[in-house]
Amino acid sequence: MLITDDFLPVPVPESLNATYLVPMAGLPKVGTKTAVRHLTGRLAEPVHALARQMLDSPLMSVDTRPIHEFPELPPDLLTAFGATEAQLSRLAAATHLVVVQAEYRPGWPPAHEWAARAVAAAVADAAGGDVVDVFGLQFLDPATALRSLPDEQGRIRLVDWVLVPYSSGTDGLWFTTKGLRRFGLLELQAQGVPDHLTRAWGAVMTGTARRLLRAWTDGLAGEELPAFVQLPVLATVTGGDIAVAYGNPEQHGATAPVLLRLELDPATDPEADSFLNLRPPTGYSGPDGRYYAAACGTLFTGIAPDVRYTRSGDAMSQAVATARAALGEIRARFLAGALPPETQLVVKYGLPGEDGPEYVWAGVTSWTTPEQIEGASASDAHTDPAVRIGSAVVVEATDIVDWAVLDGTGVREGGWTQAVLDAGERPAPPV
Incomplete structure (x- = not known):
């Protein structure tokens, strides 16, 4: 093995294991193989075939056990990773667990994870129950578990894993x-x-x-x-x-x-x-x-896309006023192609929320009229599930609180509200 300053040797485990649970009140009424067959048309065929093959092999086991034979799942950690009260209640009422386990060598595809999650989702779907991903200590409803599995081209979203x-x-x-x-x-x-x-x-x-x-x-x-x-x-x-x-x-x-x-x-x-x-x-x-x-x-062609302002101090109010006063000039430069080479114009604007506005950044792609901007979101928004990184957004000029011209090293012009935040002058939380 070659060891240099350019590479870091990371050890490879001999095998990998996946474990998924399906809590149940009583014993399963549908056999595992029957449940997996019912996924026909709902799961990409390569993964469906993989699940059936591993189910028939010694690499996978499916057992139903009384719940008291399995170590207790910590409700506080399950809650921290998104468990709902309804899911925790169903777990508390469960008498048995269907335990799906699979083993495979490291590499791609991760057959142990894909097959075990598919089989557990099939069992939960047939029983109207939940899947518990033991590795992530996370509840998944069957539909969510199935959506996380690869499509026909083998593509997944890593955020699901x-x-x-x-x-x-x-x-x-x-x-x-x-x-x-x-x-x-x-x-x-x-x-x-x-x-x-x-x-x-x-x-x-x-x-x-x-x-x-x-x-x-x-x-x-x-x-x-x-x-x-x-x-x-x-x-x-x-x-x-x-x-x-x-x-x-x-x-x-x-x-x-x-x-x-x-x-x-x-x-x-x-x-x-x-x-x-x-x-x-x-x-x-x-x-x-x-x-x-x-x-x-x-x-993200923007900075601090997740910042929320619930109150404005004097410094923040002045920063917003400065940015808004220069909107006409920066729009004219944008339309004239007069911004510095290899830069991008971004704007920060407010989305309504229960606790006050959430302020996010978006890259400007079109500014045909002074009143409205078309752009691409630079972040995922808390308050609006449709606003995701890269998604198209329409921004009203009245909602803009800041703008910035960015190059490869960061802010080249503008960014007044961020300067206030970086200086530590953050608005006070609501009383």
């Missing part, structure tokens, strides 16, 4: 991935992320996971399973990686690439997991958080 939880740390937010181990790869982590980049950095982590997973599975493509796969120490991530990971490859234009350095963070506890740290490239001298903010600006 890899979660990005985060928590507060001493110097910012601590992000990790939860799902790369399904494929044999170490999970990612990043620390010191500015707290106003919550959603943007989660998307960056997902895009990075997609890029590294591709390199990982390419390294496992041979007939013989290697002991290590050498991943590049410098991972190159683009907006396209993020768009593909979210299942929207056609909705995202090209962006400048962002470099992230991989560092192995080995676990000191044999029961704990090792991680791959994401850091700025060697030679970057500023705080990590500043690099992460610049990376988000490059990848």
Whole structure:
């Protein structure tokens, strides 16, 4: 094995396992094979065939057990990963669990995950119940589980398989991935992320996971399973990686690439997991958080797409007024093609929400009339499920609170509200 400063050797496990549960009140009334046959026409045939083949092989087992024989599922963690009260109530009322387990070698396709999830979804669909993904500690209704499986071309959305939880740390937010181990790869982590980049950095982590997973599975493509796969120490991530990971490859234009350095963070506890740290490239001298903010600006043609303002202080009010006063001039430059080369114009605007407006960024694609802008969203919105990264949006000029001209390094002009946030003058929370 060649070890250089350019590559990081990551160990390859001998085999991988997937476990899915279907809680039931009583015993199943429909056989597993019958339930899987009922998926005909609802599941891409390559995956349907894979599920049937593995069900008939020693690589998969399906057992029905009294629920008390299985370790208790922690309701607090299930809730943290999205479980509803109805799902938790059905789990509490269950007397039995159908346990679907599958094993396969690392590589692509991840047959153990695809087949086990398909079979568990079939059983849950026949029983009108839920699927519990044990790896992710996540409830899935059968329809959601089936939608997450590959289409006829073998394509998936990585966000359906890899979660990005985060928590507060001493110097910012601590992000990790939860799902790369399904494929044999170490999970990612990043620390010191500015707290106003919550959603943007989660998307960056997902895009990075997609890029590294591709390199990982390419390294496992041979007939013989290697002991290590050498991943590049410098991972190159683009907006396209993020768009593909979210299942929207056609909705995202090209962006400048962002470099992230991989560092192995080995676990000191044999029961704990090792991680791959994401850091700025060697030679970057500023705080990590500043690099992460610049990376988000490059990848999303906007900065802090998730920021919400519930009150405006004097500095923020002045920033908004300054941006609005210059809208006519920046529109004229945009229409005249007078913006600097290799730059993009973005605007920040408000979406209505129960707790006040949510402010998101969008790249400007057309500004025919002064009153209305056509663009592409730079982020997923909390308040409007139709506003997703790369989706087409129409912005009323009266809703704009800021604009910026961006190049490959970040904000070149404008961005007054972000400057207020970066200076720490954030609006107070509502009383």
